[in-house]
Amino acid sequence: MAADKDAAFVLPRGATGFFQPKDGPLPEVGRRMFRAALYAAARAATGRVGQVEEQACPRTFHTGTVITSAGEHVVLCHAHRPWIAFAEELRDWYTDEFLAPPRWAHAFTGFGFAVFDRARLTTPLADVDTSLLTPGEWRDIRLYGITTLGGVLFNSWD
Known part of the structure; x- marks a missing residue:
């Protein structure tokens, strides 16, 4: 059964990079x-x-670049979930500076990654299922003024 494109994205435990030690460690996407x-x-x-x-703490993602004849492509990989995004430049955090995946981004799916497009990453948090977020996570989201899904996923909060 195909996933409903209009269904809200559910932010699972670990999506923000924060956790309570009593809940155990977050899953890891290794380097x-x-x-x-x-x-x-x-x-x-x-x-x-x-x-x-x-x-590296407090950043929630790995980074890499792929250099092609068209230029350098910045690849972001969430450290706790198998999610890939593309950005304009290397930074410590992102809000809406995401790019559409290049044609060759399909290579990541063979390794179990989901490749997110710009539309998904710039989705307002009001359109995302945030029911699993803790009050502490919400405090930081509000403190840093994050308003998009990508801003929650690819952050460097301390």
């Missing part, structure tokens, strides 16, 4: 898995991998 998918994507793009940086 090896991301790196392998990044190299496969570079091959599909007839390009090469540029820099790769593993997630």
Whole structure:
């Protein structure tokens, strides 16, 4: 059965990068898995991998670049969920600076990643199912003025 495109995206536990120690650690998307998918994507793009940086606290994502004849493409990989996004430039956090995935982004799906497009990432939080977020997560969302799904997923809150 196909997923309903109009159904609200559900933010699962770990999407913000915050957790309570009593709840146990968050799931992890390891750098090896991301790196392998990044190299496969570079091959599909007839390009090469540029820099790769593993997630470091407080950032919630790994980064990498794929260099093609069309230029350098910034790839973001959520550190706790297998989600990929593309951005205009390397930064420590994002709000709405996302790009449409290039044609070769399909290479990530073979490694179990979901590739998010700009429309999904710029979805207002009012249109996202946030019922699983804790009051602490909401406090930080409000404190940092985050209003989009991508801003919640690809952040560097402390």
